[in-house]
Amino acid sequence: MANNSKKRWLILLPLLGILVLLVLVKLKSAPKQVADGAVAPTVTVGVAKARMLQQSIVGYGRAQAKQIWRAVSEVEGRVIYKHPDLEVGALLKADTVLLKIDPADYELKLAQAKYDLSSAQARADMIEFNQQKMMQSLRLESERLDILRQELKRKTELLKKGSVSQSVVDQQQSQVFSQQQKVLELKTSVDLIPSDLAVVQASVLAQQARVKEAQLKLSKTIITLPQDSRITQVNIELQQVATLRATLLEARHLGVVKVNAQFNHSHARALLSQVWQNQQNKAQGFPDVRTLPLQATLSYYTGVVETEAKQADSIIHWPAKVTRITQGGEAHSNSLQMTLETTNQWLNFDPIKQPPLLEDMFAEVKVASPSNAYLSVPLSALRDTQVFVVEHGVLRKKPVEVLFTTEQYAAIDSQLAGTVQVGEQVLLSDILPTLDGMQVRVVETFP
DSSP: OHHHHHHHHHHHHHHHHHHHHHHHHHHSOOOOOOOGGGTSOEEEEEEOEEEEEOOEEEEEEEEEESOEEEEEOSSOEEEEEEOTTOSTTOEEOTTOEEEEEOOHHHHHHHHHHHHHHHHHHHHHHHHHHHHHHHHHHHHHHHHHHHHHHHHHHHHHHHHHHTSSOHHHHHHHHHHHHHHHHHHHHHHHHHHHHHHHHHHHHHHHHHHHHHHHHHHHHHHTTEEEOOSSEEEEEEOOOTTOEEOTTOEEEEEEESSEEEEEEEEEHHHHHHHHHHHHHHOSSOOSSSOOGGGSOOEEEEEEEEEEEEOSSOEEEEEEEEEEEEEEEEEOSSTTOSEEEEEEEEEOOOTTOBTTTBOOOOTTOEEEEEEEOOOEEEEEEEGGGOBTTEEEEEETTEEEEEEOOEEEEOSSEEEEOTTSTTOOOTTOEEEOSOOSSOOTTOBOEEEEEEO
16 A cells, blocks of 8 residues: 555656646746836947047158259369368358469469450540541541542633643542542541451450450459358368369258158148148149148157156157149159258257258158048047938937048038038947948037
8 A cells, every 4th residue: 555655746747847837837927027228228429519620741852952052173183271260060251262372373364354355445446536537537638539520620610711722620530539549549448447347346345255254263262152151071171273164162051951851642632632622722823732721840859858747758849831843753653742841940949859951860740730630539439431420319320521630520521412510410439330220329419
């Protein structure tokens, strides 16, 4: 009996467990519905609005003097004077006499040229005097010929009346012929004087040119600095002989320094086109980059300077002006070269805080457009050529065309169809996946 009772319980216990499980399933309440907002990701957004932005590009180049002057010898001779400060690196003012070449040979040539000029001028004066004298003689002889002709006419009338003989008339006729011959010779001589005078006057002009040439060469024996400059090369010493067309020294103008800087071609082109479009009064004729309102700065990093708080880079800045645009420095490179100029202040300059820009300094060049209002969004909102706008907690994808970027913002084309509008919230957070129509919850908004 005991064994049969145990067997029944072994059969009933599993059945009772199944029955209890079915009762629990029936009595269990349905799962609670959780609102979609509870699982929506939290995001940070920014605001699309008009901001005053500057478009800028950065390039690099080496400084060099705009004007380089080389003293090339135009005469030959021994150097008899050299300025005591004429050494490489010296700063000298304009009109400083640097070198003197022995002028003895050129003074002699000048004296000879002046003598030849005086001789030619004397010949010209003599011919002019003779011309006046011969013209006066011609006038007197012509008057005497008129008198003889009148006398011949009178005697011819007397011959007709029988008052004089034929021999008297013939004698008078002979005198007329002789006087005519004399007048003809004088007239021929007077007519030849202008050609003789022209030859002599040409000789005078030639001698005057020789005198000027000799004076010019004599002046070339003194070499003077044309402008305030820094001496960079000296190739002659005192008592040495300067040969013709030899470079005696080289100097670089202290005032204007230029930098030929290389920029990314596409970035530079975008900046220039944007500034040109915004310029109201466009220059007539060929485009001139000097008329564009570009702001340029040259920067030179002198090294790391330790301060009480931290280490910082020591940077010196110079204002500059964009003057020219040329092609890239290397063939087939994606670069655009701009020439910028700045003026050094050498008088009373501060050698520590504001030293002059020197030759071969490697400078960073920043060129910027004027500040203008652009529709813009924070940089982190960009997803290639689109952004996500948060509208009532839902992401909406919109296209954008970036005009340029700054350190924080991207200026976008407000005329693009379907683009972001002023005041809309744009997604800044990185969420994966980011889908159009996705629900989000905004927890922070940046202006």
